[in-house]
Amino acid sequence: MAGNEPAPPVIVCDAGPLIHLDEVGCVELLTDFPQVLVPTTVWDEVAKHRPSAFMHGTVRFQKVTPDKALSAELDVMSRLLALHRGEREALQVAQAHPGCLLLTDDTGARLAARNLGLEAHGTIGVLLRAIRRKQRTKDEVVKLLRSLPTASTLHVRTGLLENIIREVEQSR
Amino acid sequence: MKTAIQAELPNELIAEARAFVEQGWVGDFDELLAEALRRYLESHSTRLAESFIQADAAWGLRGRE
Numbered sequence: 001m002a003g004n005e006p007a008p009p010v011i012v013c014d015a016g017p018l019i020h021l022d023e024v025g026c027v028e029l030l031t032d033f034p035q036v037l038v039p040t041t042v043w044d045e046v047a048k049h050r051p052s053a054f055m056h057g058t059v060r061f062q063k064v065t066p067d068k069a070l071s072a073e074l075d076v077m078s079r080l081l082a083l084h085r086g087e088r089e090a091l092q093v094a095q096a097h098p099g100c101l102l103l104t105d106d107t108g109a110r111l112a113a114r115n116l117g118l119e120a121h122g123t124i125g126v127l128l129r130a131i132r133r134k135q136r137t138k139d140e141v142v143k144l145l146r147s148l149p150t151a152s153t154l155h156v157r158t159g160l161l162e163n164i165i166r167e168v169e170q171s172r
Numbered sequence: 173m174k175t176a177i178q179a180e181l182p183n184e185l186i187a188e189a190r191a192f193v194e195q196g197w198v199g200d201f202d203e204l205l206a207e208a209l210r211r212y213l214e215s216h217s218t219r220l221a222e223s224f225i226q227a228d229a230a231w232g233l234r235g236r237e
Contacts, residue, residue: 008237129235
């Protein structure tokens with residue numbers, strides 16, 4: 001969009017954001033990224049529980065199988081944080097793609113990502129980013145945020161969601 | 173004080189938990205459930221979760237790419 005901004009990174013997806021974005025009809029926001037890498041376990045999980053998430057021809061989905069052994073750090077952190085297999089695979093794939101962005105809504109996976117030096121964000125970040133990237137208007141995103149408690153399975157404390165909505169409304 | 177609860181759980185999860193009890197790794201099913209709940213609550217910091225969501229909002233609104 002703006003000429004002097006860095007290009008969007010490759011993203012690696014955990015199941016949560018794919019499911020949550022699809023629940024509010026926003027998977028196509030991922031069209032903005034050059035590649036959307038989906039680890040095999042995550043792919044199977046989403047295909048089973050939310051197959052419609054993959055029915056967006058414009059999103060450059062790519063199913064990937066981790067090809068390197070689990071790093072010792074990730075192995076230990078996965079156990080300590082009781083990460084599921086999909087989360088672990090997403091972190092593993094993200095480690096193999098320097099400069100990528102991991103999308104996850106799981107606090108444990110976010111914590112592991114931070115400790116591994118990986119950038120990670122979640123569904124709310126992608127929705128708000130849509131304003132900056134001119135994919136959605138501010139009003140549309142506020143409406144989407146307000147719909148989250150009823151239209152999606154993403155759970156956010158009501159007060160926190162209200163604060164975010166206020167921040168969006170007051171943003172330039 | 174204790175409270176009885178009713179919950180619907182996946183059959184596979186129940187089978188696995190019952191096997192754990194039968195093998196003697198935990199006193200009984202109630203104890204296993206209480207321990208699982210306690211561990212979940214201990215490992216899910218709401219403060220941490222909120223800080224990540226606030227970071228999401230900042231990235232979403234003011235990120236560089």
